[in-house]
Amino acid sequence: MQAYLTELYYIFLEPVLLYLGLTTQGSGDPTYGRDRLPYSAQERSLIYENPNVRSTRRRVYLCGTDPVLDVELQGVHALPSTYKNKRLTSFVNYYIWEMPSVAQLNADVYLVHGINDYSGKLTVQGTAFMRAGMRAIAIDLPSFGRSSGLPAYVPSMRVLANALHAVMAHVHFHDTLAELPALARRKRFGQGSSMGGFTVLYHCALYPPAAPAKLGGLANGARLSLDGVAVSAPMLQIASASRPSYTLEWIARRICMFAGRLPFAKAIRGNVSDDPKVDYYASIDPQNYRGLVRIATGLAIVAGIDDLARITSRIQCPVSIDHGENDRATSPHGSIAFFEKLHAEPKRLRLWPGVEHGAFIETNPSGDQKSSC
Structure with missing residues (x-):
């Protein structure tokens, strides 16, 4: 009760x-209690208790959509209402994972999780990238993981792309302070699945390299675009099995103004994999969001997919897409249509017969998920 x-x-x-x-x-x-939750056994063993890994945790505070780039804010664990006459509205939590003992490449990979998940689900991918000599930067998207926001409440998909952009600016800011190679001279790649795949693609369209960013405190002309992305089962079209009926969608649009935070639709629940262990382990993971999709979030997903389809031609970096033909969460037809409209080169689309949305999820007896969809 x-x-x-x-x-x-x-x-x-x-x-x-x-x-x-x-x-x-x-x-x-x-964070509505999310920041107080313990790390999973997988996160501890692969990252935080691994002597070969150096992990740095940061928060980038936002004034609207602009990051506040100021070293004095590091170590602040609350969300101040104002800072130096700027009204702070939210923060994005992220981690930099690296293996100092491995020969370092001049490259970063930004890891973006899917809906209901958090950055800790990306430790397996992060470990592979670290072993290859890259810095892995794992982001808790707004309203997920240890970032601020009501759980799973995302009123606009641009919030997600802007969060990724803010983290990139924050990384550049701290690299500059530490006299590390400037972000403008590093290769930056994006990797994500499902909603994470949508987010990195949306970022590529909203922040192409022809439009240098001039954010507060960021050197003029600093290039904050991605040099390439690899996505799996991207959220480019909701599969019919997961999209609410026309009647439910009509009702949602009518009540969104006063009840946008209301959990409303089952969406992908039960449609991620035919392996029952996948849903079971997701349901017992305290760091996962385990409720229904909120009305405003669901409508924002629909609007965001339409917007990305409209501006697909702005993407200029290489793109690799993998999608299972049996995906009941995000339709492979969305990836096919997106690929056909994509002007960027090189580009690659691989469709996997018999594969579902949760193809990249493995489970172990401890109940931790080794990877995220």
Whole structure:
């Protein structure tokens, strides 16, 4: 009963109190308790207790969509309402993982997780990239993992692409302070699956290399575009098995204005894999979001997919797409249509017969997932 009442408060009352300035996000904890959760056994063994790995955790604070680039904010664990006359609205949590003992390449890979997940699900991919000499930068998307925001509430998909951009700017800022090679001279790659794949592709379209970013504190002309992306099962079209009916979508659009935070649709739940262990382990992972898709998030996904389809031609970097032909969460037809409209070269699309959305998920007896969809 207490959990039910708390959820009702977050859905209906908290937005009003926030608007009136009578409360703060999560009643003082902008992660709504996610930051207090322990790391999984997999995260600890592969990263945080691994003597071969150096991990750096940071938060980039945002004023609207612009990152606040100031070293004094590091170590601040709350979300100050203002900082140096700037109104701070949120923060994005991210990690830099690297293996100092491995010969280093002048390259970074930005790892972006899928819906309901968090950066810790990407430790296997991160380990592979580190062993190849790259820095792996794993991001908790807004409202997921240890970033701020009501769990799984994303009112616009641009929030996700802007979060990735803010992290890239923050990495560049700290590299410059440490007199490391400037980001403008590093190769930067993006890797993601499902919603993470959509996010890196959306970023490529919104931030092409022809448009240098001039963010607060960032050197003029610094190039913050990605040099190439590899995505699997990207969220470019929702499969019919996971998309709500027309009636439910019609209802959602009518009530979004006053109940956008309301959990509403099952969406991909039960459609990720035909292996029941996948859904089981996801359901017992306390760091996963285990509720229904919120109304505003679902409608934002639909709008974001349409927007990316409209601006696909802006993407200029090499793109590699892998998609299972039996995907019941994100349709492979979306990847095919996207690939045909993509002007970037080189580009590659591989369709895998008999493969579902959760092709890249493995489980172990401890209940930890080794990789994310």
